[in-house]
Amino acid sequence: xxxTKCKKTGDFHLSDPQFQKLIQSFSSLPGIGKKSATRIGFHxxxxxxxxxxxxxxNIEEAKTKLRFCNECGGLTEEPxxxxxxxxxxxxxxLCVVEQPEDIFFIExxxxxxxxxxxxxxxxSPLDGIGPEQLRIKQLMNRLDSGAINExxxxxxxxxxxxxxxxxxSTVIKPMEIKITRIAHGITIGGTLEYSDQYxxxxxxxxxxxx
Amino acid sequence: xxxTKCKKTGDFHLSDPQFQKLIQSFSSLPGIGKKSATRIGFHxxxxxxxxxxxxxxNIEEAKTKLRFCNECGGLTEEPxxxxxxxxxxxxxxLCVVEQPEDIFFIExxxxxxxxxxxxxxxxSPLDGIGPEQLRIKQLMNRLDSGAINExxxxxxxxxxxxxxxxxxSTVIKPMEIKITRIAHGITIGGTLEYSDQYxxxxxxxxxxxx
Numbered sequence: 001x002x003x004t005k006c007k008k009t010g011d012f013h014l015s016d017p018q019f020q021k022l023i024q025s026f027s028s029l030p031g032i033g034k035k036s037a038t039r040i041g042f043h044x045x046x047x048x049x050x051x052x053x054x055x056x057x058n059i060e061e062a063k064t065k066l067r068f069c070n071e072c073g074g075l076t077e078e079p080x081x082x083x084x085x086x087x088x089x090x091x092x093x094l095c096v097v098e099q100p101e102d103i104f105f106i107e108x109x110x111x112x113x114x115x116x117x118x119x120x121x122x123x124s125p126l127d128g129i130g131p132e133q134l135r136i137k138q139l140m141n142r143l144d145s146g147a148i149n150e151x152x153x154x155x156x157x158x159x160x161x162x163x164x165x166x167x168x169s170t171v172i173k174p175m176e177i178k179i180t181r182i183a184h185g186i187t188i189g190g191t192l193e194y195s196d197q198y199x200x201x202x203x204x205x206x207x208x209x210x
Numbered sequence: 211x212x213x214t215k216c217k218k219t220g221d222f223h224l225s226d227p228q229f230q231k232l233i234q235s236f237s238s239l240p241g242i243g244k245k246s247a248t249r250i251g252f253h254x255x256x257x258x259x260x261x262x263x264x265x266x267x268n269i270e271e272a273k274t275k276l277r278f279c280n281e282c283g284g285l286t287e288e289p290x291x292x293x294x295x296x297x298x299x300x301x302x303x304l305c306v307v308e309q310p311e312d313i314f315f316i317e318x319x320x321x322x323x324x325x326x327x328x329x330x331x332x333x334s335p336l337d338g339i340g341p342e343q344l345r346i347k348q349l350m351n352r353l354d355s356g357a358i359n360e361x362x363x364x365x366x367x368x369x370x371x372x373x374x375x376x377x378x379s380t381v382i383k384p385m386e387i388k389i390t391r392i393a394h395g396i397t398i399g400g401t402l403e404y405s406d407q408y409x410x411x412x413x414x415x416x417x418x419x420x
Binding site for chain 1: 226228229231232234235238239240241242246249250251252253254255257260262265266268269270271272273275276278285286287309310311314
């Protein structure tokens with residue numbers, strides 16, 4: 001759309017290389033298409049130089065200071081994160097998630113007070129991601145320490161997430177550690193009508209006695 | 211969502227100030243909410259340092275090099291843009307738009323080969339934007355030169371865009387310059403059913419003899 005040479009005038013106004021690079025920078029971010037990137041690009045060009053510089057500095061500073069925890073793989077500014085270091089959290093339970101951001105979502109529920117372990121992905125043979133590409137070795141090392149008595153698997157309810165969960169379950173089982181999986185079912189506030197057949201099926205299979 | 215202190219553990223993990231600043235940087239951009247900003251934030255943190263640096267450099271370079279044309283107000287790397295300088299475009303017709311990006315959209319149609327004038331907004335008394343806040347004085351100066359014989363008003367079909375169009379029409383009329391407005395009507399490929407009543411009404415009023 002923005003790289004056409006105008007047939008009438010021969011102008012290359014639409015494909016200004018600097019503007020293209022600006023658009024490209026934003027459309028390379030997840031969830032941003034070309035149209036949004038163009039809007040953001042113009043927003044950046046309209047910013048006064050001081051606000052722009054502090055905007056840029058904030059991003060650069062965060063990128064420099066933030067890192068992933070050596071222990072759990074979650075977000076932190078220190079070598080080991082505050083959750084891993086906390087003595088007010090249950091040490092015996094480890095929640096396994098695919099991505100560092102999943103820790104945010106689970107923390108937000110205020111229903112979990114154990115520790116975490118981030119895999120950095122899920123098993124996906126088609127994308128060439130096997131157990132070796134994930135932080136599974138680090139997980140096994142933590143389990144070997146003997147302090148953990150429950151592993152709560154909170155990978156996503158997708159093909160990859162389920163494959164990862166069943167792989168983990170197979171390798172952890174011999175260690176005699178309790179293995180649990182977060183429940184899948186009808187969304188709170190949702191209706192049966194709008195729930196897909198697989199979720200509804202799963203909710204029936206996992207029914208609870210009241 | 212990301213600034214709650216966990217009641218159980220007292221951890222401030224969710225409100226890491228660096229991460230908050232990163233999220234804030236992205237959610238301040240148009241069309242990006244907190245959830246998308248979080249996704250983008252993690253994407254940035256996962257980028258390798260070299261790609262991150264070149265990402266940052268591209269944005270900074272574009273911001274430094276790009277500016278708005280002294281003549282028309284459109285996007286350019288030079289003091290005056292290539293459209294204004296082009297001798298292959300009609301000099302007698304000036305298309306008036308609200309924003310520099312509107313030039314992109316009109317150029318893309320390949321139906322216009324005149325020059326442009328960007329107002330940098332539209333008249334909106336509620337937001338304190340009157341004719342003085344827009345590039346209307348510059349427009350009048352260009353019209354005063356006598357080279358222009360048609361002004362095509364392409365402001366948006368909104369309350370503000372229409373108010374601007376009618377204001378421009380009032381001030382330009384005494385200059386004996388032809389004033390036109392882009393047509394509003396049914397979207398190409400659309401159906402009457404899905405066209406709103408105002409657009410359909412306008413399409414009937416502006417009907418053309420075949």
